[in-house]
Amino acid sequence: MSAEPDLRLYFLLQRAAHRLRTSADRRCVAAAGVTTAQIGALFAVRDExxxxxxxxxxxxxxxxxxxxxxxxxLTAAGLVAKSAHPTEHRAVVLELTEAGERALTAAQPEIDRFNAELRAVLGDDGFGQAAQALRRLAYWEA
Structure with a gap:
């Protein structure tokens, strides 16, 4: 009786995430001076x-x-501005600055290249399937 191979999915997810993050960080820092975590926050603030x-x-x-x-x-770098919340005295609201918008614009070509390389590795179908699977995992209530 042959045992199923140990796919070690969690380990592979961690390893893949680490490799992708370090590669993407290196590229985005070179292109725009911001990390992928910072870019994610900038996109979120721009979008809302x-x-x-x-x-x-x-x-x-x-x-x-x-x-x-x-x-x-982000505020120290001048990419996001904070201001008083209109009704909650202890809260602040966030807005993207012009410098933040320039950082996103500078990073976008590198983000597009990175995604194109991932599509080349995974294929168009694999890219879409991976994105759907990761989205389900990201919002899974374990």
Whole structure:
């Protein structure tokens, strides 16, 4: 009786995520001076202006403490601006600055190249299937 091969899916997901993140980070830092985590936050703020840090944490799937540090780096770099929330005295709202918009514009060609390379590795069907599977895993309630 032959045993199924140990696919070690969790290990493979971690390894793939690490390799993809380090490669994408290197490229995006070179092209736009921002990491992929920062780009994700910039896209989220651009797509939903005047959101709170708490909302951004939910969007990114991160703890609020991680988003606080991320937003601090983005504001220090002049990529995001914070202003007082109109009704919640302890909250701030986030807006993309012109520098943040320029960073996204500078990063976009590298993001497109990276995605094209992933499509070449996975094939168009594989790329779509992988995206769907990862989306299901990202929102899976284990």
């Amino acid at each position: 202006p005047r959101q709170t840090q708490q909302q951004l944490a939910r969007t990114l799937g991160l703890r609020e403490s991680a988003v606080t540090a991320l937003v601090a780096r």
